[in-house]
Amino acid sequence: MIKVSEEAKRKISTLMSEEGFNPVADYVRVGVKSGGCSGLSYELNFDKSQEEGDKIFEDNDVKIVVDKRSVLYLAGTILEYSGGLNGKGFVFNNPNAQRTCGCGESFSL
Numbered sequence: 001m002i003k004v005s006e007e008a009k010r011k012i013s014t015l016m017s018e019e020g021f022n023p024v025a026d027y028v029r030v031g032v033k034s035g036g037c038s039g040l041s042y043e044l045n046f047d048k049s050q051e052e053g054d055k056i057f058e059d060n061d062v063k064i065v066v067d068k069r070s071v072l073y074l075a076g077t078i079l080e081y082s083g084g085l086n087g088k089g090f091v092f093n094n095p096n097a098q099r100t101c102g103c104g105e106s107f108s109l
Contacts, residue, residue: 002030002074004060008081008090012062021046027056027063030079032070040073042092072096 004012013023027050031043050056053068066074076095082088 001055001057001071001076002059002064002066003078004062004064005078005080006060007083008079009060009062011081011083011090016046019046021048023062025063027065028079029065030070030074031067032073044079044090 012028016023016026016028027047029043029045029047032040033043034040047065050065051067054065055068055071057064057066073096074092074094078093080091080093082091
């Protein structure tokens with residue numbers, strides 16, 4: 001469902017530890033919400049629990065929860081991390097996105 005690159009895994013682990021989450025037991029919550037310059041935008045947070053209806057995935061030792069409304073939008077997405085000079089941060093490479101904005105934080109289908 002959602003793949004996690006090695007660089008994103010390292011950054012997630014570091015950030016979770018810094019924010020009081022356990023990278024082995026807790027979750028990365030990924031979702032889609034209305035908004036952004038292309039119509040839909042990504043959400044990424046840490047969570048200690050799952051909610052009713054959540055789908056749980058695991059890739060590269062990262063546990064990911066996605067609300068059922070966002071699952072179809074995110075199928076096949078690769079979560080990457082870019083910490084270079086452009087300072088992008090987390091990047092969602094979503095094969096379902098037909099159009100993205102310049103910053104890569106929003107998309108449309």
